[in-house]
Amino acid sequence: MIKIEKLHKSYPIGKDSLHVLKGIDLHIKEGEFVSIMGSSGSGKSTLLNIVGLLDIHDQGNYFLNGQLIKNMNEKKAAILRNKFLGFVFQSFNLISYKTALENVALPLYYKGLKRKERLKIALDYLEKVGLKEWANHLPNELSGGQKQRVAIARALVTKPKVVLADEPTGALDSGTTDSVMGLLKDINNEGMTVFVITHEQEVAEQTKRIVQLKDGVIISYLRNFTICSLI
Numbered sequence: 688m689i690k691i692e693k694l695h696k697s698y699p700i701g702k703d704s705l706h707v708l709k710g711i712d713l714h715i716k717e718g719e720f721v722s723i724m725g726s727s728g729s730g731k732s733t734l735l736n737i738v739g740l741l742d743i744h745d746q747g748n749y750f751l752n753g754q755l756i757k758n759m760n761e762k763k764a765a766i767l768r769n770k771f772l773g774f775v776f777q778s779f780n781l782i783s784y785k786t787a788l789e790n791v792a793l794p795l796y797y798k799g800l801k802r803k804e805r806l807k808i809a810l811d812y813l814e815k816v817g818l819k820e821w822a823n824h825l826p827n828e829l830s831g832g833q834k835q836r837v838a839i840a841r842a843l844v845t846k847p848k849v850v851l852a853d854e855p856t857g858a859l860d861s862g863t864t865d866s867v868m869g870l871l872k873d874i875n876n877e878g879m880t881v882f883v884i885t886h887e888q889e890v891a892e893q894t895k896r897i898v899q900l901k902d903g904v905i906i907s908y909l910r911n912f913t914i915c916s917l918i
Contacts, residue, residue, distance in 0.1 A: 689715040694747035709903040726899035773842030777854035788822040812840040832863035
């Protein structure tokens with residue numbers, strides 16, 4: 688599903704450059720539940736942005752669903768994002784003046800579905816995340832956990848191949864964190880690939896494979912509670 692080979696990414700800083708990703712190799716198979724864990728500055732958000740087609744790499748290869756991602760303009764990237772990827776963000780990224788239902792339905796607008804059909808599908812997904820009764824509420828009327836559930840429903844509504852979650856529990860308390868992670872587990876158990884970025888050990892431990900990133904390099908991974916060091 689996601690295959691990365693010898694991936695490098697640098698950003699210019701004046702006359703110098705900051706080497707953020709340093710030869711990353713990573714293969715995520717369809718149906719996996721993987722977390723990328725690292726502290727601030729480890730390169731995990733840059734990796735997510737590249738996987739999510741929000742940024743481009745400098746060197747190496749990136750394959751999404753078997754397709755080599757290379758020399759791609761924004762229009763083509765947007766088409767692939769809409770076809771294969773669903774996003775969940777720490778800050779929820781909900782539109783404040785639209786209801787929960789309208790927020791979830793928004794990605795379907797870009798797929799060309801008629802309003803009645805969009806809202807019907809969106810309501811089904813709100814029910815899936817336990818928020819059908821809150822469909823007509825605005826974001827400021829929802830708790831943090833409810834907002835994140837709306838964001839997850841929005842990520843799922845286009846039936847993506849992969850859900851990319853960037854610090855999905857970063858703004859939540861521990862009880863709500865467990866609830867949101869439980870929902871991501873349910874999604875994964877239905878066969879969807881879930882890719883989580885986190886700095887929290889407790890969150891990473893709820894996934895099925897942990898990849899630890901430090902200074903732009905993968906230093907270890909954990910699968911089935913067996914740690915394998917790469918340095």
